[in-house]
Amino acid sequence: MTIPRFTLRQLGYFLAVAEQRTISAAADRLNISQGALTEAIGELENQLSVQLFVRRRAHGVVLTVEGRDLLAYARATLSSAEDLQTAVKDRQVGLSGRMVIGCYMTLAPFLLPRLVSAFQSQHPSAVLDLFQDSGEAIAERLHLGECDLAILYDYSTTPDMICDELYWVQPRVVLPADHKLADKDEVELKDLEDETNVLFDVEPALSNTQQILRQLGTTAKYQMRARSIELVRAMVGHGLGYAILLHHPPTHLSYEGKPLVVKPIARLNVRYKVMMARSRNLRSSRRGDRLRDFCLSVLRQTRPSG
Template sequence: MDALDAPGFTLRQLSYLVCAADEGTIAAAAARLHVSASAISEAISELERELGSQLTVRRRARGLTLTSTGADVVARARDLLASSRELETSLRGAPGELVGPVTIGCYPTLAPTILPPLLAGFGRAHPRVELDIVEATHDRLEGRLESGRIDVAFVYDTLVPGEPRRAKLFALPAHVVVAGDDPLAARGSVRLAELAERDLILLDAPPSSEHTLSLFAAAGVTPRVRHRVQSSEAVRALVGRGLGYGILVQRPANPASYEGYPVAMLEIAPRVPPVGIDVIWPASPEPTARTRALIEFARSLPWPGRP
């Protein structure tokens, strides 16, 4: 076939196949793309006929799975679709101007620290880049980077599904949060053993919960968990009310809870290893120019705890 001859398949067929592979069922892909299930099914069938290979196994009760050939086609299709999107967006702006979407994933407890300076500064520098935010814990990031639904993410440096590329932004050790009128509040530090008989308000969202419990395990202490919540602000709010103490990594400048009750931050003695905060992005395909610019901008900011 001549290099200028168009292939017999279309980008739409490829996009339908990729979406169906990501979602696991034709119905879910149809809901995501706002098209009929029959349209997606027929597009995949036409693609299989054109390529002369079976790409999927479709069972009504078990959804859709890829054959080995289908997995290879999906991987190549991701690159083709990314390149076609870049061709489209590159024509919208002046030469050198960054234009188009970047979807940012962020661990929820990092969002108040990471997102304000990032969105404000990068938004001023590149006003035609559309920044979309997805707050998600590490376990919910699985597949989203690889599928291209998230371009870049800000996470703790613990295990993240897949093998993304990464760069460290900063690192902070965990600290103890107590109510402002707690007798410990006037101290600069506290040993975990001193908290064994106190009530813990546990930030129960992976990997924060695992990290907190590992600190106690290393100190030979079994914490007494009174309440489990899924946001750092909820931890600080309950601590401010005097319902227990908390273990957090992020250090808000505001010395009060959401309700205005004073809280105090204490270092853990002996000092515990710091927790790294990383920016990660997919290993493939290559990030767009605007995504690369956002990564470099994030790495240039004066984050707290940065060496």
């Protein structure tokens, strides 16, 4: 076995600079001098025989191609080292250290509060960092090793992910409570063709809505876009149009208290699965497996209301 000439500390310093984007910010985070940090990064580059960063005066640092390639490996290596330390100390009761979960923005309000509450109760020694974004952005960060797990719809998954299904949902139409179709058991989207479709303007939700319209042989002659689910619902509450959404709060009121109705869509037999994903390209760790098992136990208990 060949012993690497670089150290875990150097990998940790490299990771800090990559995340902070400046030497000064990374040095502050690590509580070391900028000179010591620069020297450590330089030594790592010498040992690996590659340039990891491009230094730009007054503009911080930018990862080179080789630096981006190293990023995921560095995170995996440091995670494995933390696993080893935990095993040696025999700390098997709870998770420890920092873990990151990315969640598709519309799913976050339905899933993350319950997950955080259970996590803090059962793993008080660990830190759980969360971020919400589009499916595409979350997938990219997962493959770069910037998060341990991702929660997203099946249409955002890729072959490079290992996925666990949490539950499924069906698209439904949101109407003002006084709409002429509000009393229908289900709504024909063709009957809304001359009305404004208030679109949730975040991919892939935007493309999915347009695909549903095409599948049912109809169009939206007028469109209005919003990048927030609550803004979409508020616009519908004001009678500005209708919307097609997957998740719905248990209350049928907009932020302003305008009444809404949520109805099944006639002739639409489509289900979307909510998945929890890991990167297939990163080596699994015991800590990662325990985090996955914990999240599955919490998120599969009950399907979100609405």
